[in-house]
Amino acid sequence: MSGILGGCSNAGPANAPADSAAPARSTQWYDEEFFKKPAPITDIxxxxxxxxxxxxxxxxxxxxxxxxxxxxxxxxxxxxxxxxxxxxxxxxxxxxxxxxxxxxxxxxxxxxxxxxxxxxxxxxxxxxxxxxxxxxxxxxxxxxxxxxxxxxxxxxxxxxxxxxxxxxxxxxxxxxxxxxxxxxxxxxxxxxxxxxxxxxxxxxxxxxxxxxxxxxxxxxxxxxxxxxxxxxxxxxxxxxxxxxxxxxxxxxxxxxxxxxxxxxxxxxxxxxxxxxxxxxxxxxxxxxxxxxxxxxxxxxxxxxGNAFNRAIIDSNRHVGEPFSNSINDLWWPGSQPWLKVNTRGERFMNEDGPYDYQIYGGVSQPGKFWFQIFDSNYWEDVQAFHTTICSRLVAVKGARNSEILPGLFPVKSEEEFDSVIMAPALKNGKLKKADTLEDLASQLGIPAAAFAETIKRYNQNAEKGFDADFGKNPTKVRPVAKAPFYGIALGSWLLCTxxxxxxxxxxxxxxxxxxxxxxxxxxxxxxxxxxxxxxxxxxxxxxxxxxxxxxxxxxxxxxxxxxxxx
Missing domain, CATH: 3.50.50.60 (FAD/NAD(P)-binding domain)
Known part of the structure; x- marks a missing residue:
């Protein structure tokens, strides 16, 4: 067997003579057979x-x-x-x-x-x-x-x-x-x-x-x-x-x-x-x-690779090949530092920081994905977060404010945010909305009691102005308290290698x-x-x-x- 696994195979029978020819072990870390050089093309x-x-x-x-x-x-x-x-x-x-x-x-x-x-x-x-x-x-x-x-x-x-x-x-x-x-x-x-x-x-x-x-x-x-x-x-x-x-x-x-x-x-x-x-x-x-x-x-x-924490995970919780390549399976606010919980309803990291760091923390959780949770104060939240570069959601002076993908761009008002960001995701059912946290947990398929306890603890941190659990920037710890509540399952979007x-x-x-x-x-x-x-x-x-x-x-x-x- 060629490639990495070839180095794990026996070189020959245990009782082979010392001077017998043995297959050379591969020194490459990749599958050499896949990259075997083809025969020259001659019919020019x-x-x-x-x-x-x-x-x-x-x-x-x-x-x-x-x-x-x-x-x-x-x-x-x-x-x-x-x-x-x-x-x-x-x-x-x-x-x-x-x-x-x-x-x-x-x-x-x-x-x-x-x-x-x-x-x-x-x-x-x-x-x-x-x-x-x-x-x-x-x-x-x-x-x-x-x-x-x-x-x-x-x-x-x-x-x-x-x-x-x-x-x-x-x-x-x-x-x-x-x-x-x-x-x-x-x-x-x-x-x-x-x-x-x-x-x-x-x-x-x-x-x-x-x-x-x-x-x-x-x-x-x-x-x-x-x-x-x-x-x-x-x-x-x-x-x-x-x-x-x-x-x-x-x-x-x-x-x-x-x-x-x-x-x-x-x-x-x-x-x-x-x-x-x-x-x-x-x-x-x-x-x-x-x-x-x-x-x-x-x-x-x-x-x-260049990856973003904005891939929507479908209702079957599928991660890995075959990958989606649909623009409808992207949630642009995925990089907003709202509360993240895993499938057990538990918070697991500081939600603020580079996109890829967020991905690595999230894919370490059960199922290799996470849930993003926020409440009806989302417009106030995204203005306070003031994310920039590729995660920008709100148009401001000094920013390029460019169209990111067809029909997707930094917005100027809550009404525009609702029409450009919220409405499409709610319509296709990938963003969940509920009047109670218990109902939101049910729609997301996570334990309601653990989820409620996580929200309670997170809101206490927000009230104190100090994230005692993961040290998140206090300005980014926004409470989840005002109904209706929202949640969406997210994972990694790979753009390139x-x-x-x-x-x-x-x-x-x-x-x-x-x-x-x-x-x-x-x-x-x-x-x-x-x-x-x-x-x-x-x-x-x-x-x-x-x-x-x-x-x-x-x-x-x-x-x-x-x-x-x-």
Whole structure:
């Protein structure tokens, strides 16, 4: 048996001669059989010669393709879909001109290094700190290039300055987001990659980039030294194979493997068994990661994904595969620090803090989910909570107040909150409403007596202004006392994966020994080394920020041999 389990099998019969050949034990932590290199594709129908091939048309692919063309390279751009992917729109960057000049925000070298170490500490330093520092040092100038390009298309940049601060957790104004037309201070605004990525396509077409959309990457081509010299793609229309030779390099940015449950198993993905919703994983099949592994690259074993505590658990209490991927199974207020109880009706943690911390506490409970409980003072509560970045519910000045998902946005009033948030969840029956706590417990299927005792204790803490049980910020301990009462079962929503191919500070894929694989660059969620264990949610847009910065640097190095602009 190959893979991890192979190391547990007997090497041979107990009485075998000492010099008999024994099967080699696997040294890999993942299922090697799953990543076995396929036979070379030889029935090539067409060959194309370019300088750079960019694979993927998400946030990273858009930046890489336009950057390479902007530097004068002849570029082929490969994407399995018919258009760009527009998930996420927030981009974290430090010391951009727009942040400094328009919003008065900048960071000293000391502050910048503090941010780098904070991000690494969040990952228990199981990352390559050089990569985090690379982002901190170069994200600002990357953003300057980004802003200049967007402004030329009539698209503007906003910096979110309304940030979260508490005695325990603090976020910083690093989140940039594009918008078009007039910015509405209290929104909702249409913002993000759904505006930027079509503009990048326009640029690509103006610059003569050869678009091979609806083409799926299959294999990398290497010469005798191991240098990557091209890629074989398959055209959707007729299934023909095309070999694209790249004189200067291939840049992979295909979006990770959140849509490939078999690959999750092969990589022992940490969170798979407690994922409830996987909206955002469609099409992200790990193709770029597999091709890089076949070419001799190493993969980061430090599992991490971007997860949110907003997946609705159905009435059958199902968690795990098969995952839901429905927008109707998301409850956006899931990150509000209302009371949480488990299936026994017991409170079990401090409900305030990063989304992923809340998930890990919740999935440790029976059934790998939890219940969120609140009363009819919910509008007063969410205003007092004042959550920010991706968990924002209330529109305020200094925030981007953008449309989050279709029809979902930070609201300005209780009436708007009722129509946008409450009414749909009550109508589909996933949010429970009751005039008594006993009835709410019955609807949720939890012990009424234990639940009543938990509420009593929680309300006593609220009255005293001190959470004697878990030390929650007193301003976040809001009593559950005014009928009607509400409850909903919640779990983990996985948006994407982050453990990908190991890279160096030139964005080149590297081997287990750390040697670069010439001609091969990896960025976005295909790359690893930047995040581990958990995603630092309070640095809003850090994933997209890393992708934007590194895609630009990869193109620079591939075309010019340096990450610095001449």
């Amino acid at each position: 129908a067409e060959k194309i010669d370019v300088d750079i091939v960019v694979v993927g048309a998400g946030n990273g692919g858009c930046i890489a393709a336009v950057s390479a063309a902007d530097l004068g390279a002849k570029v082929a751009w490969v994407e399995q879909n018919a258009g760009t992917i527009t998930w996420a729109g927030e981009i974290a960057a430090l010391n951009s001109k727009v942040a400094k000049e328009k919003f008065g925000v900048s960071y000293s070298e000391k502050e910048k290094n503090k941010i780098v170490n904070d991000i690494c500490r969040y990952a228990s330093y199981e990352v390559d700190q050089r990569l985090v520092k690379l982002w901190a040092d170069h994200s600002g100038r990357t953003m300057d290039w980004f802003v200049d390009k967007m402004e030329a298309k009539g698209i503007h940049m906003f910096l979110e300055t309304d940030v979260y601060k508490s005695e325990v957790y603090t976020s910083l104004p690093v989140t940039h987001t594009v918008y078009k037309g007039e910015f509405i201070e209290l929104g909702p605004n249409r913002m993000g990659s759904q505006i930027a990525n079509p503009a990048w396509v326009e640029y690509a077409e103006e610059m003569g980039v050869k678009k091979l959309f609806e083409h799926t990457a299959q294999q990398l081509v290497q010469d005798g030294s191991g240098k990557v010299t091209g890629i074989i793609v398959q055209r959707k229309s007729d299934k023909a194979y095309i070999q694209i030779n790249a004189a200067k390099g291939i840049i992979l940015s295909t979006g990770g493997y959140a849509g490939n449950t078999a690959m999750m198993d092969a990589l022992r993905f940490r969170g798979k068994d407690f994922v409830a919703n996987n909206l955002g994983g469609d099409g992200h099949n790990g193709d770029g990661i597999k091709m890089a592994l076949w070419a001799g690259a190493a993969i980061d074993r430090n599992h991490c 982050f453990n990908g191919i190991k890279i160096n500070t030139n964005l080149q894929a590297i081997s287990e020994k750390g040697d670069p694989i010439e001609g091969l660059y990896v960025t976005g969620n295909d790359s690893g080394g930047f995040f581990a264990n958990s995603y630092p949610e309070y640095y809003g847009g850090l994933a997209h920020g890393r992708t934007t910065c590194f895609a630009r640097l990869a193109a620079l190095h591939a075309v010019t041999g340096s990450i610095y602009e001449s």
